Amino acid sequence: MSRETENIPTTFKITTFNLCNFVAPPNACYQFDNIYTEEQWQKKQRWIRNYLHTHQPDVIGFQEVFTPDALATLTRELGYSYFCTVEAPSCTEGYIYDKPVVALASRYPIIEWSAVPTNSQTSLHLGLKRDFAFSRLPLRATVVHPILGACDMYVVHLKSKRPTIFSGLENEPEIEDESMLFQTSDVLPEWQQQLTGQWASSLQRTAEAAQLQQAVLARKKETGNPAVIMGDFNDTLTDSALGQLVSNEVRLPATPQLRQKQLKEKPAREKLAPYFFYNSWSLFQASREVSEQLAATEQRVAPEPMGTSKQKGSDEVANSRQPFTFYYGLKGMVLDYILCSAKFNPSYTESLAEVTHFQVFDRHLLNPSFDTDGHSTDHAVVMITIQIRE
Numbered sequence: 283m284s285r286e287t288e289n290i291p292t293t294f295k296i297t298t299f300n301l302c303n304f305v306a307p308p309n310a311c312y313q314f315d316n317i318y319t320e321e322q323w324q325k326k327q328r329w330i331r332n333y334l335h336t337h338q339p340d341v342i343g344f345q346e347v348f349t350p351d352a353l354a355t356l357t358r359e360l361g362y363s364y365f366c367t368v369e370a371p372s373c374t375e376g377y378i379y380d381k382p383v384v385a386l387a388s389r390y391p392i393i394e395w396s397a398v399p400t401n402s403q404t405s406l407h408l409g410l411k412r413d414f415a416f417s418r419l420p421l422r423a424t425v426v427h428p429i430l431g432a433c434d435m436y437v438v439h440l441k442s443k444r445p446t447i448f449s450g451l452e453n454e455p456e457i458e459d460e461s462m463l464f465q466t467s468d469v470l471p472e473w474q475q476q477l478t479g480q481w482a483s484s485l486q487r488t489a490e491a492a493q494l495q496q497a498v499l500a501r502k503k504e505t506g507n508p509a510v511i512m513g514d515f516n517d518t519l520t521d522s523a524l525g526q527l528v529s530n531e532v533r534l535p536a537t538p539q540l541r542q543k544q545l546k547e548k549p550a551r552e553k554l555a556p557y558f559f560y561n562s563w564s565l566f567q568a569s570r571e572v573s574e575q576l577a578a579t580e581q582r583v584a585p586e587p588m589g590t591s592k593q594k595g596s597d598e599v600a601n602s603r604q605p606f607t608f609y610y611g612l613k614g615m616v617l618d619y620i621l622c623s624a625k626f627n628p629s630y631t632e633s634l635a636e637v638t639h640f641q642v643f644d645r646h647l648l649n650p651s652f653d654t655d656g657h658s659t660d661h662a663v664v665m666i667t668i669q670i671r672e
Contacts (some may be wrong), residue, residue, distance in 0.1 A: 294635070294668040297339035298437075298512040298618050300661035301330065304382075305348035316554050318657070324428050326657040327356055334641065339665055341388045341425055343437035347371070348379040352505040355583060357387040364388040368397040369419045384437040384513065386423045395423040398436065398497045416490050417441045420513075422501065429670050430508055430625075430634060434501060438494060438513035441487035445479025480538045487516060488523045495527055502557055507636060508625035511559065514661065515619050519561060530558040560627055562666045563604045563622040564573055566640035569628060597636075605642040607662040618664050626668060639667035 304326070305311045307318045318326065334342070334357070347353055347367065354365040365387045372381030386392070398420035405414040420438040427433055464472055494511070502509060511527070519525050532551045606614030628636040644662035646655035 284473070291340075292429070292672070293638075293671045294340070294416065294430065295337070295339040295665060295671065296435075296510055296512065296566055296620060296668065297337070297663060297665040298514070298620055298664075299330075299333075299342050299663050300345040300439075300514045300618060300659055301353075302346055302659035303348065304344075304346055304659065305379055306352040306354060309349060309373075309377045309379060310353065311348050311382070314375070314378055322657050325654075329646075329654065330356065331360060332654075333663060337641070337643070337663075337665055341386065341435055343421075343435065343439070344385045344387070345439040346382045347385045348382050350385050350453065353385060354387075362387040362389055362634060364390065364425075365390055366393040366421065366423050368421045368431040371437060371548065375672075377492050381419065382439070384418065384421050385440050386421055386425075386435055386437050386585060388423070388425050388435075388607045390428070391426045392423050393426055393432065395421060396487075398422050398494055399437075400493045401500075402495055404493055404496050405489075408492060410489055414493070416493070417486060420490075420494055422497075424507065430486050432505070432507050434498075434505070434507045434509040436498060436509065436511040437493070438490075438515065440490050440514065440516045442516045443483055443487075445476050446482040446486070452628045484517075486555050488596060491515075491527060497531045498559075499557055502623070506556070509623040510626075511541045511558075511621040512619065512664075514617055517619055518616055519619060520616075528559050528561050530560075556624050556632070558624050558627075559621045560624075561604075562626075562637050563640055565622060565627060565637040566666065567602070569636045569638055572628070590592050605644065605662070607642060607664060608660065618661055620664060620666050622666075623670075633671065637671045638669040639665075641665045641667075 285335060303311050303316075307316070307320065307323050310317045342357070342362070344353065348371045348636055350365075350367045350371070357365055365385065367383050367385040369383050371383050373379050384394070387606065396621045398416070400414055400416065402412040402414075405412055408414075418439045418441075420436060423435045423437075425435050427434050466472070497513065498509060501507075515524055517524050519528060604616050607616050607618040608614070624630040625632065625634045627633055642662045642664055646658045647660075647662060650656075650658075
């Protein structure tokens with residue numbers, strides 16, 4: 283009996299969604315008066331519902347969640363029976379939230395979930411204190427897909443680029459209102475502090491990525507589960523140390539002894555292949571290129587050059603450059619990523635599936651309508667479709 287006859291899905295849609303201050307009134311975030319009116323709150327929820335209803339992802343990793351109970355209710359009403367988070371948002375004065383959390387909603391069962399741990403030995407190797415902590419705890423949830431089986435889903439929200447304020451306390455808060463800076467005649471000391479704070483934020487973010495990677499690899503060795511890392515990385519993979527997450531580089535000394543040894547056993551890269559992770563955008567591009575070449579072969583015509591294909595949908599991407607997910611003024615950048623383990627790479631010998639669609643929903647950023655987008659989010663929403671091999 284075919285999978286279609288059995289009504290078993292052969293695709294798997296995964297979305298990363300930065301909600302931008304999801305906080306139910308009468309609660310506030312960051313400042314005492316930063317509270318949605320009832321009308322604004324309904325508009326924000328309606329925008330989220332519309333996206334989920336239209337695009338129908340199976341698993342969603344959320345960031346910037348201040349009131350997870352409200353989000354669990356919203357997603358449950360849309361058919362996401364499973365929801366989890368691993369820490370409570372930080373709250374002061376009973377209603378002012380100053381530290382959001384990540385969460386995951388799924389149509390498929392979540393059989394276990396936990397915070398991503400840090401490793402004290404890794405901290406020491408990085409020159410950090412043994413008790414190093416994430417600025418926001420990443421989440422690992424194991425979702426059971428009817429064909430793929432257990433899949434580990436990681437949701438992250440790495441340290442932002444905003445400079446850290448040095449208050450002399452542990453876990454210093456970020457600068458939320460930079461308008462208070464440079465109000466005195468001697469601006470150099472404040473600028474020096476701002477620069478140092480930016481370095482501190484970058485170091486924290488890099489260390490978080492390193493700790494995340496070590497935890498993911500340890501879990502991969504333990505279970506062998508296919509895995510996906512999604513979220514707001516607050517930096518680009520191409521221009522920062524975060525590129526180590528997908529570098530897959532294996533450096534070995536090129537000695538005659540080593541070459542002789544590799545002739546007798548599997549080369550190190552082949553042994554490590556199950557642990558490699560890939561940017562889903564790159565996997566999508568590779569899959570599309572292969573499809574075009576196959577189609578061209580069948581039609582006996584040359585394939586179109588990369589980057590010239592027409593879009594397959596209003597918000598589906600078919601370009602050579604990864605689309606921006608965030609804009610700082612007029613400058614666009616990619617901050618939101620979905621990384622996939624080797625099981626989703628069709629060139630891997632034990633591949634189970636491939637990324638066949640990559641969608642970036644950004645109309646609210648490029649051509650917003652206040653009536654519908656006024657309280658949406660300041661990030662694009664990224665979704666991939668994974669086609670499971672027959």
